[in-house]
Amino acid sequence: MSEPPTKPDAAAPPPPSAPATAKPRDLDAEAAALAAMEAELLGEPAPAPAPSPTPAPPEVPAPTEAPIPSIPRAAAPAHVSASQPRMAPLATAKPIPVVQFDKVTKTYPSGFTAIKDVSFTIEDYPGRGEFVSILGPSGCGKSTVIRMIAGLLPQFPQSSGTVLVDGKIVKGPGPDRGMVFQDYTSFDNRTVIDNVAFGLECRPAGLAKVRERRIVEAVRKNNAITLRTSSPHLFREGESVMIDGVKDKHLNGEAFVVRSIMSPTEFTVEQRGPDSQPSSGGIARGMSYGGGLSASARRELAAYWIKKVGLDVDRDAHKFPSELSGGMRQRVAIARTLILEPRIILMDEPFGALDPPTRARMQDNLVELWREQSPTIFFITHSIEEAVFLGDHILVFSNSPGTVLQNLRVPPPDRPSLEMQRDPKFHEVVLELRATIDKLESSSRAGD
Numbered sequence: 001m002s003e004p005p006t007k008p009d010a011a012a013p014p015p016p017s018a019p020a021t022a023k024p025r026d027l028d029a030e031a032a033a034l035a036a037m038e039a040e041l042l043g044e045p046a047p048a049p050a051p052s053p054t055p056a057p058p059e060v061p062a063p064t065e066a067p068i069p070s071i072p073r074a075a076a077p078a079h080v081s082a083s084q085p086r087m088a089p090l091a092t093a094k095p096i097p098v099v100q101f102d103k104v105t106k107t108y109p110s111g112f113t114a115i116k117d118v119s120f121t122i123e124d125y126p127g128r129g130e131f132v133s134i135l136g137p138s139g140c141g142k143s144t145v146i147r148m149i150a151g152l153l154p155q156f157p158q159s160s161g162t163v164l165v166d167g168k169i170v171k172g173p174g175p176d177r178g179m180v181f182q183d184y185t186s187f188d189n190r191t192v193i194d195n196v197a198f199g200l201e202c203r204p205a206g207l208a209k210v211r212e213r214r215i216v217e218a219v220r221k222n223n224a225i226t227l228r229t230s231s232p233h234l235f236r237e238g239e240s241v242m243i244d245g246v247k248d249k250h251l252n253g254e255a256f257v258v259r260s261i262m263s264p265t266e267f268t269v270e271q272r273g274p275d276s277q278p279s280s281g282g283i284a285r286g287m288s289y290g291g292g293l294s295a296s297a298r299r300e301l302a303a304y305w306i307k308k309v310g311l312d313v314d315r316d317a318h319k320f321p322s323e324l325s326g327g328m329r330q331r332v333a334i335a336r337t338l339i340l341e342p343r344i345i346l347m348d349e350p351f352g353a354l355d356p357p358t359r360a361r362m363q364d365n366l367v368e369l370w371r372e373q374s375p376t377i378f379f380i381t382h383s384i385e386e387a388v389f390l391g392d393h394i395l396v397f398s399n400s401p402g403t404v405l406q407n408l409r410v411p412p413p414d415r416p417s418l419e420m421q422r423d424p425k426f427h428e429v430v431l432e433l434r435a436t437i438d439k440l441e442s443s444s445r446a447g448d
C-alpha cells in the first residue's frame with residue numbers, strides 16, 4: 001500500500017482497533033448506556049435515547065433489466081464473449097472472488113453511518129481482472145469502500161459485515177493492493193523519479209511471479225534475437241523465458257536464456273537460426289522480479305512509467321512535487337502505483353485534475369495496462385462517460401448512507417477513448433444510464 005509517509009510495500013500490522021471480524025457494535029446502545037451512567041453519577045435523570053442515526057434503508061428499486069442500446073464495436077478483446085449481454089444483472093458468485101463485500105456497514109464513533117449493508121462480489125476470471133467503475137453522489141461512501149479494500153484507517157475496519165480479498169479477511173494494507181488517492185500523494189522531499197521508484201526500493205529481493213509479456217517485435221540479427229515487449233518485462237539475465245505465438249515460427253515453443261537486458265522493454269536471447277526480418281505477435285513468459293532491482297534498473301523503470309503517464313523525463317523527472325501542477329502531481333501518484341503492478345488497483349477519482357486531452361490519453365493508457373497485466377481495477381469517478389468507457393462492471397451507490405443501488409455489466413472498451421466518445425450510440429448509453437441513476441436516486445430520496 002502506498003500512502004505516504006508509510007512505506008508502500010511495508011505490510012502494515014493490523015491496526016489496534018477492532019479486527020474485521022469484530023462483533024458489530026451497537027453505537028446507539030453504547031451511547032445510551034454512557035449517558036445513563038453519566039446521569040447516574042451526576043444524580044440527574046437519564047436523557048431519552050437519541051433518535052437512531054442510521055434510519056432503515058429506503059426501499060431500493062430492483063435492478064433495471066431493460067437493455068441499453070448497444071454500441072457498434074470493433075472485435076471484442078479475446079477475453080470477452082461476443083454473446084455477452086449489453087447490460088445485465090451479474091451472475092451468481094463463483095468460488096474465491098477477488099473482492100467480496102457482505103452486508104458491510106461503517107458507523108463512525110460520532111454515530112454517523114457512511115455506508116450501510118453494502119454487498120457486492122467481484123469475480124476472479126481466469127487471466128483477466130474486472131474493471132469496476134464506481135459511481136455515486138458526493139459523500140455516498142465511494143472512497144470509504146475502496147479504502148476498506150485497501151485496509152486503510154479510519155474507514156477500515158468496518159463496523160459490521162465482511163470484507164474479503166481473495167477469500168481472506170482484510171487485516172490491513174498489503175502489496176497486492178495499490179491505491180491512487182483522491183488527493184495526490186507524493187513525498188515532497190523526493191524528486192519525481194525517486195517518488196516513482198520508491199515502491200521498488202521497498203520490495204523484497206525474492207519477490208517474483210510468472211508473467212506473460214506481449215511481444216511487439218522479434219528480430220534475429222548479429223548473433224542475437226532481440227525481443228521488444230509492450231510493457232516492462234522485468235526479466236533478468238540468465239533466466240529462462242518461454243516464447244510462443246510469434247509470427248516467426250522458428251521462435252515458438254522454445255525456451256531461451258536471457259542474454260542481456262537492453263531496456264525495460266527490450267532483451268536479447270541467443271540466436272538460433274539465420275538472420276530474419278522483424279516479426280511480431282506472441283508472448284514471452286518468464287519470472288518477473290518486482291524486487292531486488294539495481295538502482296539503475298529502478299530508475300530506468302521509473303523513467304518508463306514517467307513517460308507512460310505523459311510526463312517528460314528530461315524536463316520533469318528531477319523536479320520536486322512542489323514544482324508540478326496538480327494534474328502532473330496526480331500523474332506521478334499514478335505512476336508510483338502502476339510501477340508496482342499490484343493485483344488490485346484502487347483508484348479514487350484519479351483523473352479528476354487532468355485536462356480533457358490528458359485525461360483521454362490516461363484512460364487509453366489504463367485500458368492498455370488493464371489488457372496487458374489483467375489487474376482488477378476499482379475506479380471511482382463522477383463522470384458517467386468515463387465509467388461507461390472504462391468499466392466492464394459498474395457499481396452505482398445511493399446517497400448517504402451509501403448502499404449499492406445497481407450492479408451492472410457493460411462491455412469493456414474496444415476503441416480509443418476519444419473515438420468511442422464521438423460515437424452517438426455511446427452517448428445514448430450514457431444518457432440511459434444517467435436516467436437510470438437519476439430515477440434510482442430520486443426513489444431512494446423519496447424513501448428517506
Ligand SMILES: Nc1ncnc2c1ncn2[C@@H]1O[C@H](COP(=O)(O)OP(=O)(O)OP(=O)(O)O)[C@@H](O)[C@H]1O
Pocket residue numbers: 108110112114136137138139140141142143144145154182400
Ligand atoms: N473519519 C471520518 N469520520 C466521520 N465521518 C467520515 C470520516 N471519513 C469520511 N466520513 C464521512 O463518510 C461519508 C462518506 O465519505 P466518502 O469519502 O466515502 O464519500 P465519497 O463518496 O468518496 O465522496 P466524494 O465523491 O465527495 O469523494 C461522508 O459523509 C464523510 O463526511
Ligand SMILES: [Mg+2]
Pocket residue numbers: 142143144182348
Ligand atoms: Mg471520495
